[in-house]
Amino acid sequence: MTRRARGVLLGISLAVLALPSASCGSDDETGGGTTTLTVYAAASLTSTFEEIGRRFEAEHDGVQVKFSFGGSSDLVAQIQNGAPADVFASADTANMDKLVAAGLDGGDPQDFATNVLEIAVPPGNPADVHSFQDLAGPDVKVVVCAPEVPCGAATSQVAQRAGVTVHPVSEEQSVTDVLGKVTSGEADAGVVYVTDVLAAGDSVDGIEFPESAEVVNTYPIAPVEGTDDPDLAREFIELVLGDAGQHILQDAGFGQP
Amino acid sequence: MIPRWLYAPAAVGAAFVLLPLVAIAARVEWTDLFDLVTSQASKDALWLSLRTSAIATLLCLLFGTPMAVVLARTSFPGQGVVRSLVLLPLVLPPVVGGIALLYTFGRRGLLGHELDVLGLQVAFSTTAVVLAQTFVAMPFLVVSIEGALRTAGQRYEVAAASLGARPTTVFRRVTLPLVLPGLVSGAVLAFARSLGEFGATITFAGSLQGVTRTLPLEIYQLRETDVDAAVALSLVLVVVAVLVIGLARQGRSAA
């Protein structure tokens, strides 16, 4: 290939790559002179963080908070690949540790909430589940998170402590998937977090069990290294840790760290 | 006879499709490849995928071929609408397909009660995987065979009938052999689509090793914990896909 041809090819490639980013970029401009704070947060924090975000925007003129919710490990992977996050809130310490290990934490992680497991059953509890031990029943269709994801790891620990062997009909990738199988009535029971049961409202019933207290999941939050506005990131984290934030979290079923 | 400048965007397009495949190959831990793809979980997933895809392809052939014949050879009111609906899974997000299947065959679905009475529990079973795959793969087969039928035309069938052949004889001895290449390439495509099916399966069938966790679900799962294994298995699927495309091409060029 001639130099000129290679130049043309490179030019076209760059143009092609620039097209989508140009069209996305125009979105950001709509706010005029606003500053944007981008928060990457675990999926289980969706409703609470959206509410905290609204409060933050109300308190900070010209600031817009944008969220990316997802599985904690996905979020870490995205940040490692250069995603423009200012704050990262993880559903477990393991994934926050990954961020720290990669040197991407822009400040010490702080625990801001805890969450414990609860059994979700379809309304009316058709399989008559009342304890964690009931999940071992031969006719009970139980859905859990896969052991590889945080909620699944917690479930395994509880099962071990309780001395119960659960034979799930499915090991799902996320809490949402577990909840989906329960709300649709396909599964008799699913092991999810207290907050998920609360958020699901009337579509599931929650069954508490004492063993859950022994496996408490802790949520840490930290600014991300390289954020454009470390002060704003710090202020957001303070809001989460402060009374207002904690109040919102506890209303949704989260515990205090 | 084409303008030379067309080569540049064509090359960009080709690179866009090929580079990610190269990237997978570059990312694979070649020395551990064998161990990575032969773990028990991987073997279970691969075997499950092959089994369910084969059964799904068979189901597509059994029901899709007659469907293609009816669409290509008859006309009835609302046929256009029926054709569009049958082809819907081609453009439908698979996760929507999964939800639709859930509300059809699930415990509380349209047919759930009837299936329950018959003692059939579809959800969370390998059957559910096969149903999900059949649902998404069927249109590939129908489109392929219907196209072959339209290309072949009805003239041979009319000739056969005028020689005294009953409709069943015509179908068996004339129609099917004539569309065989289309049938083969359609079946290969349906098999490939079944093998790659993810969204409808995870929504409808769940994920359990050896029962419902097919290769794509296993890759999705491993991505969390064992990226090397996920990449290695991805490579396996890429290789299978390349083989399938090659087969389908051969089927078509034989036509």
Place this chain on the structure above:
Amino acid sequence: MNLRFEAVVADRGVDVTLDVADGETLAVLGPNGAGKSTLLEVAAGLLRPDRGRVTLDDRELTAPGTFVPTHDRRIAMLAQDPLLFPHLTVLENVAFGPRSRGAGRRDAHAAARHWLGEVGAADLADRRPGQVSGGQAQRVALARALAADPVLLLLDEPMAALDVAVLPALRQTLRRVLAGRTVVLVTHDVLDALLLADRVVVLEGGRVVEAGPTAAVLERPRSAFAARIAGLNLVSGSWRDGAVGGVRGIPVGPEPASGAPAVAVFRPSAVSVFREAPGGSPRNSLPVTVTDLEPRGDQVRIRADHLAADVTVQSAAELDLAPGTPVVFAVKASEVAVYGT
């Protein structure tokens, strides 16, 4: 087996009634769109007429409340395209009919070999359809149709797509195997009609406009189409003062009544061509405009409007003709045959 056929297909403007006697070959002539294909489709059971009745001997195939499916009619078809099944050998193609009617493989193959022999294609038995020429394929298709043991054979321009070189031999074969069979032959080749058919019908605009023994129709055409394929000039009009539409001629047979519809027919070779009308000539002078010139051996056929004249190459050169040239066709009244229609 005799065929009685009447059908009305309204949306194609077809309304045809005809009969074919036992052992008779009927040629159906007509321009494109005259309804020939519709006729065959109705006979073969591929199309339900709006009204009509198809009866083969005493068996009603199509009638109000009756519609025998194609495969059960015992009517075989041979079309322009041989349509040999590409996945079967020549032998298996010919054995297809017997096999479909329940014969065992051995018997079916024996019958197939017999019919391949009859059409002179025995040596092709083991070939694939892709490995035979167009003429050979049509022979095989003929054998296949005959092997199905049909009581009526429908031939739809069976030689229209073939190389001219193979036509004479195939015509001979057809003449031999069709003898004694009941056949409907759609063609627009006058030779096919002359050599193969006992009788012809001419379709125009979905109606039978002419019917009769082949020789009679070709000698005394009453329709423009029949005249054209017979290679004759035809002027139609009413018989008045010794002329039809201004063309004087000699009545053959009974003289038509004055004012009755009649045709004047004359050969192209009887026509002389002039640039200017010859003065004081007793001949018919027809002013026309040249539309086309066509060499025919040592002659040139000059087509002008709907008439034709054959002149020598030399005269054509002397006249210096080209499409668009106004000329005068002259023909002696004694060369013009007039008869009522």
